[in-house]
Amino acid sequence: MSTAEETPEATDSAAASDDLALLLGRVAARDAAAFATLYRSTHALLYGVVARILTRGDASGEAVQEAYVRIWEKAGEFDPAKGSPLAWMATIARNRALDEVRRVRPASLEAMPEGFEPAAEAVDPLAARARSERLAALLACLGALDADKREAVLLAYYRGFSRDALARRFGAPTATIKTWLRRSLMQLRDCLES
Amino acid sequence: MTLSPDDDFAAAEFALGTLEPGERATLAARRRREPALDAAIRAWEARLSPLAEATPPIAPPQDFLPAIETRIRAAAARPASDGVAALHKRLARWRAAAIGATGIAAALAIGVVAREATRPAAPHEFVAVLQRSADSPAFVASINLDTRELTVRPLAAPPQPDRSYELWIIDPKLGPPRSLGVIDAATVTRGARLAGYDRAVVEDATYAVTVEPKGGSPDGKPSGPPVFIGKLLPVEP
Numbered sequence: 078m079s080t081a082e083e084t085p086e087a088t089d090s091a092a093a094s095d096d097l098a099l100l101l102g103r104v105a106a107r108d109a110a111a112f113a114t115l116y117r118s119t120h121a122l123l124y125g126v127v128a129r130i131l132t133r134g135d136a137s138g139e140a141v142q143e144a145y146v147r148i149w150e151k152a153g154e155f156d157p158a159k160g161s162p163l164a165w166m167a168t169i170a171r172n173r174a175l176d177e178v179r180r181v182r183p184a185s186l187e188a189m190p191e192g193f194e195p196a197a198e199a200v201d202p203l204a205a206r207a208r209s210e211r212l213a214a215l216l217a218c219l220g221a222l223d224a225d226k227r228e229a230v231l232l233a234y235y236r237g238f239s240r241d242a243l244a245r246r247f248g249a250p251t252a253t254i255k256t257w258l259r260r261s262l263m264q265l266r267d268c269l270e271s
Numbered sequence: 272m273t274l275s276p277d278d279d280f281a282a283a284e285f286a287l288g289t290l291e292p293g294e295r296a297t298l299a300a301r302r303r304r305e306p307a308l309d310a311a312i313r314a315w316e317a318r319l320s321p322l323a324e325a326t327p328p329i330a331p332p333q334d335f336l337p338a339i340e341t342r343i344r345a346a347a348a349r350p351a352s353d354g355v356a357a358l359h360k361r362l363a364r365w366r367a368a369a370i371g372a373t374g375i376a377a378a379l380a381i382g383v384v385a386r387e388a389t390r391p392a393a394p395h396e397f398v399a400v401l402q403r404s405a406d407s408p409a410f411v412a413s414i415n416l417d418t419r420e421l422t423v424r425p426l427a428a429p430p431q432p433d434r435s436y437e438l439w440i441i442d443p444k445l446g447p448p449r450s451l452g453v454i455d456a457a458t459v460t461r462g463a464r465l466a467g468y469d470r471a472v473v474e475d476a477t478y479a480v481t482v483e484p485k486g487g488s489p490d491g492k493p494s495g496p497p498v499f500i501g502k503l504l505p506v507e508p
Contacts, residue, residue: 109340112340113336116335116336116339117336120331120335120336121328121329121330121331122324122326122328124328124329124330124331125326125327125328125329126323126326128329129326129329130288134332137331138331138332138333138335141331141335142335142338142339142342145335145339146339146342146343146346149339149343150346159317160317160320160321161321161324163323163324164317164320164321164323164324165320167320167323167324167326168316168320168323170323171288171323172316175288175295176295176299179288179290179291179292179295180292180403209321209324211320211321212321212322212324212325214321215318215319215321215322230287231322233287233288233289234287234288234319234322234323235322235326237288238289239288239289239290239291240289240290240291241291243289258283258284258287258289259280259283262280262283262284262287262315263280263283265318266283266318269318
């Protein structure tokens with residue numbers, strides 16, 4: 078495998094979707110140099126995804142490492158017809174973070190979130206430049222939700238809020254949050270399919 | 272195959288991440304056996320995934336690439352164990368995991384495996400490995416579906432001084448979790464504790480262990496989230 082020294086400088090923002098898809102193809106063929114380039118092109122985005130959900134630096138590092146091992150193993154399953162390479166990789170990282178934050182554990186060991194809270198910048202994808210048609214369509218559909226319900230979906234997606242956490246945030250019973258989520262998600266699906 | 276609206280919503284919440292830990296573990300187990308549910312989860316992930324792409328990046332505190340490469344090399348040295356795991360494969364995996372556990376647990380596990388392996392064809396025998404993760408089996412529950420007898424063998428359950436482990440059966444058809452009684456962390460616990468439960472429920476249910484005050488939950492409800500969880504697998508003759 079190539080090492081960090083052999084790879085070019087990080088190209089966080091430069092790598093285009095097509096290049097990433099090609100890299101994933103090479104990774105599927107067990108090309109270690111391509112994997113290193115893929116890592117350098119995407120690690121800040123994937124770290125951004127997990128760090129907002131896990132808040133603890135050590136857990137975030139662990140989740141990112143597991144995500145890249147999975148990306149190495151699953152690269153051959155990437156299907157460009159179903160989404161962009163970045164969305165595919167970020168979803169893998171997000172699932173690792175969610176598995177960790179929702180890990181079944183004894184109540185007595187329930188760790189309080191400690192220390193590092195990632196920059197509390199408002200995640201506002203509605204203001205973000207739509208990088209793809211899929212994102213543009215999803216944002217348009219999110220924009221059609223009531224403000225509170227949209228915020229609930231985005232807090233769940235970006236910060237890993239559970240129903241209980243959303244209930245505390247909005248001062249509403251958990252059952253109400255569940256109803257919100259159900260209506261919002263079904264409305265999103267109908268909107269995306271229309 | 273179509274999915275019920277409730278299951279489709281559960282798939283959506285799985286993808287969004289809002290399920291509570293026990294619900295998420297249950298759905299993660301179900302999707303391995305239910306292709307329609309698995310497909311629904313993937314579809315919801317794909318619908319929402321453009322949001323992940325729009326996440327503002329954060330520079331990681333260190334370069335993880337060397338550590339990742341080390342993990343990949345270590346994983347390559349192990350036999351593959353991924354994909355849509357067949358039940359047989361999962362059974363083999365828990366056996367391997369059990370054998371890989373600590374010394375006393377390994378000895379117990381070999382005993383279990385040897386007994387199961389030498390038993391004549393017994394299609395009504397099921398086991399559930401109750402564990403936190405694939406490499407830490409804590410208890411093995413075996414259930415005879417004919418007699419409804421439940422046997423729980425400790426593997427590597429940490430002792431809980433002044434507390435008790437309690438076993439629960441969880442299934443949507445039952446409503447809230449139902450207690451199957453306190454189980455011992457040091458010795459085998461036996462009893463016809465599943466008498467009266469429907470066969471289909473017993474087969475499909477999730478089995479969960481909580482830590483309770485000594486003697487078991489005072490009010491018949493789990494007082495915290497499960498510490499170990501498992502589903503039944505058929506024992507091969």
